[in-house]
Amino acid sequence: MRIAVVGSGLGGLLSAAILSERGYEVEVYEKLPFIGGRFTSFNYRGYEISTGALHMIPHGSRGHLARMLKEAGARVEIIDSKPEGTALYNGEEVEVRKRSFPLRSKLSFALFCLKNRFREVRLSELERRLDDFSARFLRAFLGWSLSITPEETTLTKIYPIYRSTLELGGPGVPAGGCRAVVEALAEVVESNDCKIRRGSKVRSVRKEDYGFSVHLEREAKAFDVVLSDIGHEETAKLCSYRAEKCEPSSGIKYSIAIKQPFIEHTGVLFTLNTRRISGMNQVTNADPNLGKGHFLMAHQPMLTSNVKFEISEGLKDIRELLRGYEYEILAVQSYSDGWPVNRAKAGGEESVKTPLKGLYVVGDGAKGQDIEVEGVALGVEKALQEVETLEF
Amino acid sequence: MVVTERCVGCATCMLVCPKDAIRVEGRAEINRELCEECRKCMLYCPLEAISYVTPELTQKS
Structure with missing residues (x-):
């Protein structure tokens, strides 16, 4: 079976690597000169600044992505965070554990879950029932991991993510950052004699009797199956059918070089008393090769659509948080619209299927129910199951 | 090099x-x-938001 993969983001490369391991003939098309999409990095002034994602894997070495990287035979070391996270609350850093939350809030949460598991109730309803620390933590956690606010999501969407975090645990940092992950996957694809074509923009994909024809600038090729890593909307445009609009999530990421370490551990520091910033991690604590000095990354969701205003609020937070430290902001990166944090707002599980049999969407436009790249891994798993059921 | 709305x-x-x-x-x-107009930014832009305007075109406008 011949399979075309459109887009070399994490979803595309993970699919391509596993399929090439299973013996399928795979060809990956990437319109840009580099692979990895929003899951890679460039060395900028001595620091591995990512194109999108934070250098983190939400459930570390025990998560879905780690499991599927293993299946793909990709050699990636994941350094699990210890502690998983701490919270900066009223000037004090406290470890985030079950017992960090007051019993009353834990009971309110359990009751809220029981009552609303099958109803569409906004998480801001829950927030109102919690003590100040727990409410602020909920907000920071959603902002950091999903770039959304409690107003934007419901319990039914977040509950599976909560369960899997309990079950699979907290985050880890891939050694070498996101780039090491996509490069390891590309190595698998290429070692199986499959091609990754950089700078090759797919103009259209047409349904044919035999399968699909994939059209580039000057050539067309025949495939049995097409996996698209560019989201449902863009895929629909390529294939000339209509798809529903999908709401992306937007956010802003700050890369900071800092002289003295600000965080002492390899986990996330959730910032609870800020205007915008949800959390930070000092990725060089896990892998010193990610920067020539201490390298801090901070993230915030967008609360308004005014990017300049959002950045000025975020920068105010950073100034206050890092008061007394010597630091330099290397990059301010905003993500929205066609280059978002997530093509589909987290929790809103999108199907991998399209109206065309044999055409499937992978990547963050068709995630399973989990955080960021863990959801991408689950989506890929589902798409591959679909491919395996096709008969040729 | 010109940065567009995208x-x-x-x-x-x-x-x-x-x-x-x-x-x-x-x-x-x-x-x-x-800027030395190497156009790397244009090639690497994921949203095709940077375009190259030749000096002749700039003069005309």
Whole structure:
């Protein structure tokens, strides 16, 4: 079976690597000169600044992505965070554990879950029932991991993510950052004699009797199956059918070089008393090769659509948080619209299927129910199951 | 080099610019003094938000 993969983001490369391991003939098309999409990095002034994602894997070495990287035979070391996270609350850093939350809030949460598991109730309803620390933590956690606010999501969407975090645990940092992950996957694809074509923009994909024809600038090729890593909307445009609009999530990421370490551990520091910033991690604590000095990354969701205003609020937070430290902001990166944090707002599980049999969407436009790249891994798993059921 | 409305401010252009001629805060701004028109930013922009306007075209307009 011949399979075309459109887009070399994490979803595309993970699919391509596993399929090439299973013996399928795979060809990956990437319109840009580099692979990895929003899951890679460039060395900028001595620091591995990512194109999108934070250098983190939400459930570390025990998560879905780690499991599927293993299946793909990709050699990636994941350094699990210890502690998983701490919270900066009223000037004090406290470890985030079950017992960090007051019993009353834990009971309110359990009751809220029981009552609303099958109803569409906004998480801001829950927030109102919690003590100040727990409410602020909920907000920071959603902002950091999903770039959304409690107003934007419901319990039914977040509950599976909560369960899997309990079950699979907290985050880890891939050694070498996101780039090491996509490069390891590309190595698998290429070692199986499959091609990754950089700078090759797919103009259209047409349904044919035999399968699909994939059209580039000057050539067309025949495939049995097409996996698209560019989201449902863009895929629909390529294939000339209509798809529903999908709401992306937007956010802003700050890369900071800092002289003295600000965080002492390899986990996330959730910032609870800020205007915008949800959390930070000092990725060089896990892998010193990610920067020539201490390298801090901070993230915030967008609360308004005014990017300049959002950045000025975020920068105010950073100034206050890092008061007394010597630091330099290397990059301010905003993500929205066609280059978002997530093509589909987290929790809103999108199907991998399209109206065309044999055409499937992978990547963050068709995630399973989990955080960021863990959801991408689950989506890929589902798409591959679909491919395996096709008969040729 | 001209940055169009499609720019969301992801700063990929800034990361790859060999002359460090690009600053981004919400949107890319190219410093014409430093830019040598190598067009790397244009090629690497995920949103095709940077276009190259030849000197002749600029003169006409």
